[in-house]
Amino acid sequence: xxxxxxxxxxxxxxxxxxxxxxxxxxxxxxxxxxxxxxxxxxxxxxxxxxxxxxxxxxxxxxxxxxxxxxxxxxxxxxxxxxxxxxxxxxxxxxxxxxxxxxxxxxxxxxxxxxxxxxxxxxxxxxxxxxxxxxxxxxxxxxxxxxxxxxxxxxxxxxxxxxxxxxxxxxxxxxxxxxxxxxxxxxxxxxxxxxxxxxxxxxxxxxxxxxxxxxxxxxxxxxxxxxxxxxxxxxxxxxxxxxxxxxxxxxxxxxxxxxxxxxxxxxxxxxxxxxxxxxxxxxxxxxxxxxxxxxxxxxxxxxxxxxxxxxxxxxxxxxxxxxxxxxxxxxxxxxxxxxxxxxxxxxxxxxxxxxxxxxxxxxxxxxxxxxxxxxxxxxxxxxxxxxxxxxxxxxxxxxxxxxxxxxxxxxxxxxxxxxxxxxxxxxxxxxxxxxxxxxxxxxxxxxxxxxxxxxxxxxxxxxxxxxxxxxxxxxxxxxxxxxxxxxxxxxxxxxxxxxxxxxxxxxxxxxxxxxxxxxxxxxxxxxxxxxxxxxxxxxxxxxxxxxxxxxxxxxxxxxxxxxxxxxxxxxxxxxxxxxxxxxxxxxxxxxxxxxxxxxxxxxxxxxxxxxxxxxxxxxxxxxxxxxxxxxxxxxxxxxxxxxxxxxxxxxxxxxxxxxxxxxxxxxxxxxxxxxxxxxxxxxxxxxxxxxxx
Numbered sequence: 001x002x003x004x005x006x007x008x009x010x011x012x013x014x015x016x017x018x019x020x021x022x023x024x025x026x027x028x029x030x031x032x033x034x035x036x037x038x039x040x041x042x043x044x045x046x047x048x049x050x051x052x053x054x055x056x057x058x059x060x061x062x063x064x065x066x067x068x069x070x071x072x073x074x075x076x077x078x079x080x081x082x083x084x085x086x087x088x089x090x091x092x093x094x095x096x097x098x099x100x101x102x103x104x105x106x107x108x109x110x111x112x113x114x115x116x117x118x119x120x121x122x123x124x125x126x127x128x129x130x131x132x133x134x135x136x137x138x139x140x141x142x143x144x145x146x147x148x149x150x151x152x153x154x155x156x157x158x159x160x161x162x163x164x165x166x167x168x169x170x171x172x173x174x175x176x177x178x179x180x181x182x183x184x185x186x187x188x189x190x191x192x193x194x195x196x197x198x199x200x201x202x203x204x205x206x207x208x209x210x211x212x213x214x215x216x217x218x219x220x221x222x223x224x225x226x227x228x229x230x231x232x233x234x235x236x237x238x239x240x241x242x243x244x245x246x247x248x249x250x251x252x253x254x255x256x257x258x259x260x261x262x263x264x265x266x267x268x269x270x271x272x273x274x275x276x277x278x279x280x281x282x283x284x285x286x287x288x289x290x291x292x293x294x295x296x297x298x299x300x301x302x303x304x305x306x307x308x309x310x311x312x313x314x315x316x317x318x319x320x321x322x323x324x325x326x327x328x329x330x331x332x333x334x335x336x337x338x339x340x341x342x343x344x345x346x347x348x349x350x351x352x353x354x355x356x357x358x359x360x361x362x363x364x365x366x367x368x369x370x371x372x373x374x375x376x377x378x379x380x381x382x383x384x385x386x387x388x389x390x391x392x393x394x395x396x397x398x399x400x401x402x403x404x405x406x407x408x409x410x411x412x413x414x415x416x417x418x419x420x421x422x423x424x425x426x427x428x429x430x431x432x433x434x435x436x437x438x439x440x441x442x443x444x445x446x447x448x449x450x451x452x453x454x455x456x457x458x459x460x461x462x463x464x465x466x467x468x469x470x471x472x473x474x475x476x477x478x479x480x481x482x483x484x485x486x487x488x489x490x491x492x493x494x495x496x497x498x499x500x501x502x503x504x505x506x507x508x509x510x511x512x513x514x515x516x517x518x519x520x521x522x523x524x525x526x527x528x529x530x531x532x533x534x535x536x537x538x539x540x541x542x543x544x545x546x547x548x549x550x551x552x553x554x555x556x557x558x559x560x561x562x563x564x565x566x567x568x569x570x571x572x573x574x575x576x577x578x579x580x581x582x583x584x585x586x587x588x589x590x591x592x593x594x595x596x597x598x599x600x601x602x603x604x605x606x607x608x609x610x611x612x613x614x615x616x617x618x619x620x621x622x623x624x625x626x627x628x629x630x631x632x633x634x635x636x637x638x639x640x641x642x643x644x645x646x647x648x649x650x651x652x653x654x655x656x657x658x659x660x661x662x663x664x665x666x667x668x669x670x671x672x673x674x675x676x677x678x679x680x681x682x683x684x685x686x687x688x689x690x691x692x
Contacts, residue, residue, distance in 0.1 A: 026054050026055070026056070026519065026522075027050075027054055027055075027056075027519070027522045028082060028083055028084050028161070028518075028522065029081070029082065029083035029084075029178070029217065029219055030081065030082045030083070030521070030522045030525060031075040031076075031079050031081065031221040031525065032219050032220070032221050033046065033175075033219075033220050033221050033222055034219070035048060035049060035050055035054070036048050036049055036074070036222065037049040039073065042073035042225065042228065043073060043173055043225035043226070043227050043228060044073040044074045044173050044222050044223075044224070044225050044228075045073075046073055046074060046222050047070065047071075047072070047073050048066075048069055048070045048071075048072045048073075048074075048075075048529075049070065050066035050069055050070055051066065052065065052066055054066075056410075056514055056516065056519045056522070056523050056526075057514075058408065058409060058410075058513045058514055059512065059513055059514070059515060062409065062411070064410045064411050064523075064526065065411035068413070068414040068530060069526060069529050069530070071228075071327070072224050072228060072529050073222075073224055073225050073228045074173065074221075074222040074223045074224035074225060074228065075221055075222065075223055075224060075525075075529065076223070076224065076492075076494075076525065076528045076529055076532050076537065076538070077166075077169040077170050077171070077172055077223050077224070077229070077532070077537065077538065077540070077541065078165075078166060078169050078170075078491065078492040078494075078495070078528065078532075078537040078540075078574065079166075079170070079221075079223070079494075079525055079528065080163050080164070080165055080494055080495060080521055080524070080525050080528075081117070081163065081164035081165070081178055081221075082135070082161045082162070082163050082164075082521040082522055082525065083161065083162055083178075083180070083217060084160075084161055084162070084518065085162050085180070085183065085191065085216070085217075086157065086191075087183065087184075087185040087189075087191040088134075088160075088162055088183065088185065088191070089134075089156055089157045089160035090134075090138075090156075090160075090186055091134065091137075091138045092186040093184075093185050093186035094132075094133075094134050094162075096184050096185070096186055096187075096188060097114045097183060097184060098110075098114065099113075099114060099115050099132040100113065100115065100130055100131050100132060100167075101131050101132060101133065101595075101636065102131045102133070102165075102570050102573075102594075102597060102636060103594045103595030103596065103597050103636055104595050104596055104599075105129055105130065105131045105167045105596070105599050105600070106596060106599050108127060108128065108129050108130045108131075108167065109127055109129075112182070113127075114180065114181055114182055114183055115130065115132055115164060115178075115179070115180055116178075116179040116181070116210060117130050117164065117166075117176055117177070117178050117179075118176065118177050118179070118204075118205070118208050118210070119170075119171065119174055119175075119176055120174070120175045120176060120177050120204050120220060121171070121173070121174035121175050122171075122174065124208075125204065125207060125208035127208075128166060128167075128168075128170065128176070129166070129167030129168050129577070129599075129600060130164055130165060130166055130167055131164070131165050131167055132162065132163065132164045132165070133163055133165075133636075133637065133638055134160060134161070134162060134163070134637075134638070135160060135161040135162075135163050135517075135520065135521050135638060136156065136159070136160055136517070136638070137635075137637030137638055137639050138637065139637075139639075140156075154517070154518075158518065159516075159517040159518045161518060161520075161521055162180075163521050163638070164178065165495060165574070166574065167574060167577060167599075167600065168574060168577035168578050168600065169537070169540055169541060169574065169578040170223045171223060171541070172223055172224065172225055172226045172229065172541060173222075173223060173224070173225040173226065174222070174223055175220055175221070175222045175223075176220065176221055176222075176223070177201055177204060177205060177218060177219070177220045178217075178218065178219055178220075178221075179205065179210060179215060179217075179218045180215070180216040180217045180218070181210075181213075181214045181215045181216055182214040182216075183216045190214075191216060192216070193215060193216050193217070194216060194217050195217075197212065197215055197217075197218045198218075198219075201218050201219070201220055202218075205218065224529075224532070226541070226542070226548075229532055229533070229538045229539070230476075230477070230538070230539065230542070230548060231328065232321065232328065232329055232418075232421060232533055233421045233424060233425075233473075233477055233533065233534075234477060234548060234549070235328045235329060236307075236309045236329055236331075236421060236422070236425055237249075237424075237425060237428060237477055237479075238550070239307065239331060240306065240307045240425055240428075240429065241256075241428075241432070241479070243307060244256040244257050244258070244259065244432070245257055248550065249479035249550040249551065250479065250547075250549070250550035250551055250552060252479075252552060254432070254435060254436055254437070254480075257436075257438070258432065258433055258436035258437075258438045258439040259304050259305065259306065259429040259430075259432055259433045259436075259439070260304070260305040261302060261303065261304045261305070261341075261430075261433045261439070261440060262302050262303060263284045263285065263300055263301070263302040263440075263443055263445040264284030264301050264302050264303070265284050284300065284301050284302060284445065285298055285299070285300050285301070285445050286298060286299040288347075290347065293347070293377075294347065294381075295346060295347055295377040295378060295380065295381035296344050296345065296346060296347060296372075296377055296380070296381070297345045297346065297347045297349060297350065297448065297453075298344075298345045298445075299342065299343070299344055299345070299372055300342070300343045300344075300345065300445045300446065301340070301341065301342050301343075302340075302341055302445075303338050303339055303340050303341060304338075304339045304341060304390070304426065304429050304430050304433055305336050305337070305338060305339075306336060306337040306338075306339050306422075306425055306426050306429045307331050307336065307337070307425070308331065308332045308335050308336050308337045308422065309321060309329045309330070309331055309332060309418075309421075309422055309425070310332060310337075310418060310419060310422055311332060312335075313334075313335050314335055314336065314337060314338055315332075315335065315336075315337035315393070315419070315422050317393075317394075317398055317399045317401070317402040317415070317419060318402045318412075318415050318419075319415065319418070319419060320414050320415050320418045320419075321414075321418045329418075337393070337422060337425075337426055339390045339391070339393070339426035339429065339430060340367075340368055340390060340391060341368060341388055341389065341390045341430055342368040342369050342371050342372065342388070342389050342390075343371070343386060343387065343388035343389075343440075343446075344371055344372055344376065344377060344380050344386070344387050344388075345380075345386055345446070345448075345453055346377075346380035346381040346384060346385065346386065347381055348380075348381050348382075348384040349384065349386075349448055349453040350448060352384045353384075353455075354441075354451075354452055354453055354454055354455035354456075355380070355384045355385055355386035355453055355454065355455060356383075356384065356385050356386065356455050356458065356460060356666060356667075357386050357388060357431075357434040357435060357454050357455065357456070357458075357459055357460070358385050358386065358387050358388070358459070358460040358461060358462050358666060359387075359388060359389070359427055359430065359431050359434075359459070359460070359461045359462070359463075359474075359481070360376065360387040360388060360389040360461075360462055360463060360467065361389070361392060361427075361461070361462070361463025361464070361466070361467025361468070361470060361471040361474070362389055362391070362392060362396075362463070362464075362466065362467050363464060363465035363466050363467060364395070364465055364466045364502055364566075365395055365396060365397055365399070365400050365403070365466070366392075366396065366397060366466070367391050367396050367397045367398075368389040368390050368391050369389075370389065371387050371388070371389035374654075375653040375654050375659075376653075378654075378656075378659060379462070379653070379659045379662060379663075382656070382659050382660070382663065383659060383660070383662065383663030383666075384663075385460075385462075385663065385666065386434075386453065386454055387462065388430060388434055390423075390426050390427060390430050391423070391426075392420075392423050392466060392467070392470055393419050393420070393422055393423030393426055394416050394417070394418075394419035394420030394421075394422070394423045394534060395416070395420060395423075395466060395470070396423070399416070399419065402415060402416070403416060403506075404506065404509055407506055407509040407510040407513060408509055408510075408512075408513040409513070410514070410523070410526070410527055413527050413530050413531075414530055416530075416531075416534070417530040417531055417533045417534045418533075420470070420531075420533070420534025420535070421533055421534050423470075423534075424470075424473065424474050424477065424534070427474055428474075428477070428478060428479075428480070431459045431478070431480045431481065432480060434454060434456070434459060435454075435456045435457075435458070435459045435480060436456070437456060439456070440454065441453075441454040441456050457668070458481070458667075458668050459480045459481040460481050460483050460484070460485075460666040461474065461475060461478070461481050461483070461484040461485070462484070462485045462487070462662065462666065463484075463485075463486060463487065464486075464487030464488055464489075464651070464653060465487065465488050465489075465566065465567060465648065467486075467487070468486040468487045468488055468489030468490075468558075468559075468567070469486075469489050469490055469491060469493075469496075469535055469536055469567070470534065470535050470536065471484060471486050471489070471536075472484075472486055472489060472491060472535070472536030472539065472540060472543055472556070472575070472579075473534060473535055473536045473538065473539040473543075475539075475543055475554050475556060476536075476539035476540070476542045476543040476547075476548065476551075476554070477539065477548060477551060478551070478554070479550065479551055479552065481554075482552050482553065482554050482555065482669060483554070483555055483556075483665055483666050483667070483669075483672055484554060484555075484556045484557075485556070485557045485559070485662045485665060485666060486556055486557065486558050486559065487559045487651060487652065487653050488559065488560065488561050488564055488566070488567050488572075488648050488651050489536070489558055489559070489560075489567065489572060489575065490536075490567040490568060490569075490571030490572045490575060491535060491536035491537040491540055491571055491574070491575045491578075492528065492535075492536075492537040492571055492574065493527075493528065493531050493535060493537075494524040494525050494527065494528035494531070495568070495570070495571055495574075496567060496568055496571045497524065498524075498638055498639070498640075499568035499570070499571070499635075499638065499639065499640050499641075500565070500566050500567065500568065500640055501565045501566060501640045501641075501642060501646070502566050503640075504640075536575060540575060540578040540579055541578065543556065543579045544556065544579045544580055544581075544613050545580060555612070555613045555665075555672070556579065556581070556613045556614075557613070557614045557616060557661070557662065557665055557674070558572060558575065558576055558579075558581055558613070558614065558615045558616065559616045559618065559651065559652045559653075559658065560572045560573075560576075560615060560616065560617045560618070561617075561618055561619075561620075561647035561648055561651045561652070561685070562588060562592065562617055562618065562619040562620070562631075562633070562634070562647060563619075563620070563631040563632055563633055563634055563641050563644075563647055564634070564641065564646070564647055564648045565631070565640055565641045565642060565646035565647075565648055566646065566648040567648060568634060568640075568641075569597075569634040570597075570634060572615075573597060573598065573601070573615075576601055576615040577600050577601060579613060580613065581601065581612070581613040581614055581615040582601070582602050582603060582604045582609075582612040582613065582614060582615065583598060583601045583602065583603045583604065583614075583615050583617075584603075584604055584614055584615065584616045584617070584677070584678075584683075585603045585604065586680070586681060586682050587615075587617045587682060588617060588619060588682050589619075589682055589690065589692075591622075591692055592619060592621075592622065592633060592682075593633070594633045594634065594636060601615060604674070607674070607675060607676035608664075608673040608674060608675050608676070609673060609674040610672060610673045610674070612674060614674050616652065616658075616661075616677075616683065617682070617683065618647070618651065618652045618655075618658070618683040618684070618685045619647070619682055619683065619684060619685060619688065620644075620645050620647045620650060620684075620685045620686040620688055621684065621685075621686075621688030621690070621691075622692065623643060623644045627643060627644050628644075628645070629644070629645060629686065629687070629688070630644050630645060630686075630688065631643060631644035631645050631646065631647055632644065645686060647685060647686070650685050650686040651685065652683065652685065654685075655683075655685070657677045657678065657683075658677065658683075660675070660677070661674065661675055661677050
């Protein structure tokens with residue numbers, strides 16, 4: 001990982017003086033069609049029309065540039081909805097209204113629900129599954145003193161917002177209406193309306209059976225279209241594979257030539273390889289005797305040459321797309337991306353024959369070398385899988401300086417989102433090189449006794465943490481693999497960040513740079529508009545069923561660690577609902593489960609199962625042994641889980657039973673199946689035996 005002292009140095013260097021924003025009401029409520037304009041050229045008929053005078057400014061007084069955001073024809077499918085209700089600034093006032101919550105989202109459908117979101121595009125305007133919360137939880141500031149000054153020199157009453165989340169992502173291209181009605185304060189006193197509701201909205205609400213009585217606030221917004229969310233990535237994919245000679249990606253056939261690749265030569269003297277990227281001083285192949293490593297035969301390092309769609313040399317961090325007249329990215333004709341890869345060849349190939357090639361996605365801001373970790377070696381050897389990784393360009397170790405600088409000036413967030421899509425293309429090219437008949441299997445580095453160690457008939461994916469999050473988007477656009485195991489995953493970084501302990505250090509930069517706490521949820525939601533192009537939130541509707549053009553359908557395992565400190569369970573649950581995953585049961589003991597948190601997720605009915613994607617939950621158990629074992633359930637408020645053991649670490653990837661399930665699942669479509677694990681009890685981790 002990137003050295004922590006360097007990260008802290010970057011944070012210190014980018015720290016800005018805290019200066020309050022001049023306009024505390026900009027962009028609320030959010031999202032809203034008030035910030036769009038009509039545009040007949042888009043699929044939704046709208047386009048964002050954010051003005052620079054409306055945008056949040058950083059502490060140096062520089063507003064976020066709206067140009068990249070205004071390319072959207074609507075808002076994020078996982079958008080958080082934010083508004084300010086002066087009478088609801090404490091948890092007591094929130095609770096008095098009986099809003100749907102993450103532990104009881106079914107309240108969304110109560111007849112007298114005080115927050116209602118309806119789909120105005122759908123024929124019968126159905127209500128949507130939602131959950132609400134206050135942006136700042138009870139322990140953020142003393143709620144008994146709403147006039148208490150916060151760290152921004154204002155009061156909780158000034159800066160608190162009511163935030164609403166979809167329990168399942170909103171539908172692409174649809175228009176939604178948010179209604180807040182019959183609101184009360186903590187003492188039960190009614191809260192009056194803020195402004196008249198537009199007649200067109202009232203008419204739609206009336207058809208949905210919602211009258212005008214008691215409405216505090218109502219407004220509409222439109223979700224970005226499928227084309228707008230995915231067209232950049234699908235375009236660069238299609239152009240790049242077209243250059244190989246494959247223009248029919250959806251047929252499941254490998255056509256055209258292999259991507260250009262090379263294995264780094266063995267260089268005992270450490271002489272750099274000309275023009276090599278970060279692995280330049282690493283020997284190409286590390287061979288192991290059985291005494292040295294009982295699981296691996298060798299580690300192979302090299303690079304794949306990939307078309308570059310960024311304006312930076314060798315597609316380096318900080319580069320962005322250049323758009324053509326059609327509004328799509330243009331390939332950079334002067335450079336190529338040089339995507340490092342690291343592959344681990346399991347010792348099992350000596351007795352079981354060629355291994356199944358599987359792309360591996362590394363963790364937060366890491367690199368391809370993480371593929372050689374202990375759990376990955378065990379999976380490879382036990383299941384005869386050859387794992388091969390490249391860096392998640394956009395969010396890898398070499399991207400860290402750019403990522404930190406972006407937090408101080410969000411006008412440049414497109415450089416992260418654009419390079420993230422280039423990173424996805426790098427993975428797709430690596431995958432094609434692995435399974436192409438004239439690809440990597442022809443190199444002596446991937447042969448044993450003169451025979452290939454790669455089974456080129458099918459490709460698969462396995463990734464964890466960030467590799468589970470961004471692996472979801474990669475899965476949705478992959479033409480070459482149809483099965484993916486996503487470890488400790490989630491989606492929607494705008495929700496995930498504040499619920500992750502990993503964000504603590506980075507928050508120092510972002511909150512110093514953008515100190516207006518009233519604007520914070522909107523600021524996070526703004527960057528999600530671009531993050532959707534590179535992470536699962538923008539692709540989830542097409543991850544399993546309803547595949548993109550020239551793309552096969554996929555199946556996935558979502559492996560969730562209960563009480564995860566780094567990837568919030570609430571983001572995993574929304575993802576599971578969105579992709580239609582079914583639940584392995586029994587999932588949790590009743591004394592461990594938070595309310596009806598798994599509402600709306602169907603259970604797997606029979607084993608083995610060859611039709612479903614799965615949500616598998618594993619649990620380290622309750623806090624015990626003075627906090628050295630176990631962890632609490634996921635916090636219900638907008639904050640990370642911190643006490644006890646972080647189950648993100650001792651997750652299912654470290655268990656033989658979980659690796660066996662992955663091995664059974666990462667198979668050809670006619671063989672792949674979900675097998676039963678954990679007997680008749682919830683899945684235990686880290687030595688827990690189910691004892692309360």
